[in-house]
Amino acid sequence: MTKGNIRKILIANRGEIAIRIIRACHDAGIIAVAVYSEIDKTAYHVRLADEAYCVGPALARESYLNQRKIIEIAHDCGADAIHPGYGFLAENSEFARLCEKNEIIFIGPKSETIALLGDKLEARRVAIKAGLPVVPGTDYDIQDIKKVSSIAKDIGYPLLVKAAAGGGGKGMRIVQSEDGLVESVESAIREAGSAFGDGRVYFEKYLENPRHIEIQIFADSHGNAVYLGERECSIQRRHQKVIEESPSPIMTPELRKKMGMAAVNIAKESKYLGAGTVEFLVDGNCNFYFLEVNTRLQVEHPVTEMVTGIDLVREQIRVAEGKTLSFKQEDIQPRGHAIECRIYAEDPHQDFMPSTGIVAEYREPSGPGIRVDSGVVSGSEISIYYDPIMAKMIVWGRDREESMERTERALTEYRISGVHSTIGFACSIIRSGGFRKGEYSTGYVDHEFPDRNFECPLSDQARKAAFAAVIFDYMERQKIAIAPKRNSEKQSGWAQYYRNSAVNRLDKVR
Ligand code: MV4
Numbered sequence: 001m002t003k004g005n006i007r008k009i010l011i012a013n014r015g016e017i018a019i020r021i022i023r024a025c026h027d028a029g030i031i032a033v034a035v036y037s038e039i040d041k042t043a044y045h046v047r048l049a050d051e052a053y054c055v056g057p058a059l060a061r062e063s064y065l066n067q068r069k070i071i072e073i074a075h076d077c078g079a080d081a082i083h084p085g086y087g088f089l090a091e092n093s094e095f096a097r098l099c100e101k102n103e104i105i106f107i108g109p110k111s112e113t114i115a116l117l118g119d120k121l122e123a124r125r126v127a128i129k130a131g132l133p134v135v136p137g138t139d140y141d142i143q144d145i146k147k148v149s150s151i152a153k154d155i156g157y158p159l160l161v162k163a164a165a166g167g168g169g170k171g172m173r174i175v176q177s178e179d180g181l182v183e184s185v186e187s188a189i190r191e192a193g194s195a196f197g198d199g200r201v202y203f204e205k206y207l208e209n210p211r212h213i214e215i216q217i218f219a220d221s222h223g224n225a226v227y228l229g230e231r232e233c234s235i236q237r238r239h240q241k242v243i244e245e246s247p248s249p250i251m252t253p254e255l256r257k258k259m260g261m262a263a264v265n266i267a268k269e270s271k272y273l274g275a276g277t278v279e280f281l282v283d284g285n286c287n288f289y290f291l292e293v294n295t296r297l298q299v300e301h302p303v304t305e306m307v308t309g310i311d312l313v314r315e316q317i318r319v320a321e322g323k324t325l326s327f328k329q330e331d332i333q334p335r336g337h338a339i340e341c342r343i344y345a346e347d348p349h350q351d352f353m354p355s356t357g358i359v360a361e362y363r364e365p366s367g368p369g370i371r372v373d374s375g376v377v378s379g380s381e382i383s384i385y386y387d388p389i390m391a392k393m394i395v396w397g398r399d400r401e402e403s404m405e406r407t408e409r410a411l412t413e414y415r416i417s418g419v420h421s422t423i424g425f426a427c428s429i430i431r432s433g434g435f436r437k438g439e440y441s442t443g444y445v446d447h448e449f450p451d452r453n454f455e456c457p458l459s460d461q462a463r464k465a466a467f468a469a470v471i472f473d474y475m476e477r478q479k480i481a482i483a484p485k486r487n488s489e490k491q492s493g494w495a496q497y498y499r500n501s502a503v504n505r506l507d508k509v510r
Contacts, residue, residue: 006030006081006105006321010074011049013085014064015375016391017299018045021083024313033077035070037063039385044377051077058385064088067095074104081105081320083313087387090296091118107320109273109295117270117293121164121202127290130269132262135281135289137204148185149178151203158206161188165196167292169239174206209441210281212236213248213288215263216304216312217276220319225267226329227260228310231303235429237352237445242422243429244300245339246307249400249438250286259288266293275301275316299342302373302394306338337403338396341411341430345388347420354388357381360418360471365410369396369403382419390421400438404430417467425449 008031011021018034022045025032034049039058046052053073056063063069065088074082082104084090096111108114117123125139136155141164142148152159152175161184163171171192173184185201193199212233219225232248233241247256263278270293277298279291301312310327318326345359346352362378374391382388395410397403411427432448434440 004321006317008033008077008079009081009083009107009317010035010070010077010079011045011083011085012064012070012089013083013087014040014043014045014386016373016389017085017087017297017375019048019375020373021085021313022048024311024317027311028314028317030317033073033079035064035073037385039381039383044375044380053077058383060088060385067092067098071098071102071104075102079104081107081317083107083316084296086296086299091294093118105320107274107316109276110271113270113272114295117295118167119164120162120167120292121200123292124202124290126269127266130262130265132266132290133288135204135207135291138202141200141202142185142189145182145185148181152178152181155203155205158208160204160206161185161201162204163188163192163196163198164200164202165192165198171195171201207281207283207289209443210283210289211248211250211441212279212291213251213259213282214277214279214294214298215259216298216301217263217267217272217278218312218315218319218325219267219272219274219276220325221273221322222324224325224328225264225272226325226327226332227263228304228308228312228332229334230256230259231298231300233300234440234442235435235445236442237449241300241342242445243339243341243426243435244303245337245400245403246303247334247337250282252286255286255288262288262290266290274319275312299389299392300340302371302392303338303340306371306394306396307334307336308332309335336396336398337400338394339403339407339430340392340394341407341426342389342422343391343393343414343416343426344422345382345390345419346422348422348425349420352422354384355382355420356384357419359390359416361415363413363415364391365393365413367406367410367413369406370394370410371396390416390419404436417471 009025010033011018012035022032032049034046034052035055036043036046036052037056037058055069056066082099089095091114093111093115096106096114099106100111121141124134127134128139158174158176161173173188175181175184188201189199192201213230214233215230216228229246230248230251231244231246233244235243259280266278275297277294280288281291282288305312345355347355359376359378359380362376364372371394372391376390393410395403395407397406408430411423414423429435434444
């Protein structure tokens with residue numbers, strides 16, 4: 001293992017998170033190495049990196065998930081460390097172990113910790129051992145189908161069948177009563193077996209409409225562990241987060257301290273290293289229950305950065321270098337309020353179908369309190385191969401009211417054309433009564449927006465007119481002819497892309 005400073009980091013990711021990590025490298029004077037799939041050859045993370053190497057074809061499993069190839073590139077270019085970002089290989093204990101074996105620093109917890117906490121049933125046992133409150137349920141997997149009825153009776157209905165290898169809502173079953181209990185357990189076992197190659201399931205009492213609040217933790221290799229406050233993540237649809245904020249509207253200093261110390265206790269129990277997130281469910285009486293630990297940097301980490309003033313990626317690098325945390329628990333004093341909106345290339349009017357194509361015009365909001373972490377620029381292509389997140393907009397204000405006002409203003413400034421986006425969807429949530437009052441839980445989005453029944457920042461007419469104007473202006477500036485060009489008049493590949501995409505869009509507006 002390299003001692004002392006890291007000189008060069010390979011970033012095993014793409015899009016906005018790869019760019020976020022490149023920026024932290026550059027702030028620290030570290031050389032940033034990008035990897036890219038064939039389809040990402042001209043992606044912005046490649047342009048921003050100091051070096052870039054192709055890892056394979058577009059399909060993730062042949063490129064960004066190709067463990068051996070990534071290790072080989074790291075070796076060949078002399079990288080001391082690999083930052084996995086989130087998704088892809090970030091919570092793959094086998095990859096972390098491969099890095100360890102090859103004497104490359106994996107920027108994250110040790111491989112054993114990733115394996116331990118990745119098993120949700122093991123994580124639940126660790127939480128119980130560390131004295132954290134857990135939802136009533138079993139701390140063993142259901143093996144004897146003849147016993148499920150009496151076990152279920154002890155816990156009470158409704159209950160939830162969860163897969164040990166699951167997490168993030170995959171492979172869960174709600175059971176309302178004894179009818180169908182056995183069938184639900186059997187089908188959950190089958191599904192988990194084929195989805196994860198691990199059919200173990202366990203029971204938890206089902207909490208109705210809880211809040212989802214998570215605590216950011218950080219630990220170094222010298223035994224120090226701290227918490228950096230919470231993020232409220234209850235605004236989600238189909239297990240995909242849409243808006244996150246910190247502090248949580250329901251948080252009090254006492255509850256924060258209790259949840260924070262619980263999170264630190266599980267960090268210590270699991271010998272945690274680096275950045276992590278402890279997820280909790282919180283009921284209407286502010287009782288909290290441990291859910292799971294995410295052993296990675298989260299998408300929503302900037303919300304915590306904005307209220308604490310700490311660069312979490314920079315800190316991950318320091319800790320990976322073997323340094324002690326650059327702050328103590330008492331140094332962390334959250335200030336103001338931050339809201340993050342995730343901007344996906346999806347069409348809210350078509351059941352959030354991923355929207356592919358060329359981002360014809362991309363114009364970010366700016367001004368007081370606005371930060372945008374984006375993976376795209378004008379001309380970027382959104383393909384079918386990866387997560388359709390384009391950007392995250394994070395807004396800081398002195399209090400919740402100010403950050404909501406700025407968020408609304410910034411969302412109406414945001415311009416993306418060529419692909420559909422969730423900007424209007426985010427705006428309608430920010431404007432909704434429950435959100436404004438901070439009165440919402442994990443059921444909020446599905447309950448308030450059941451049939452895509454939400455407004456856009458502009459009226460439909462105004463939106464179409466503005467859209468057409470933008471496209472005409474764009475075509476004018478780029479000298480893109482609306483009528484098809486003759487073959488003799490050469491057009492670059494990009495210009496053709498733009499033209500086709502613009503004409504396509506125009507046809508829809510007309
Ligand atoms: C629960 C629950 C209610 N009761 N467990 C979903 C994602 C996975 N991390 C755990 N999840 C849940 N577990 C018990 N005992 C409700 C959810 C849940 C949820 C949790 C967090 C954020 C959004 C959610 C949406 C639906 C259900």
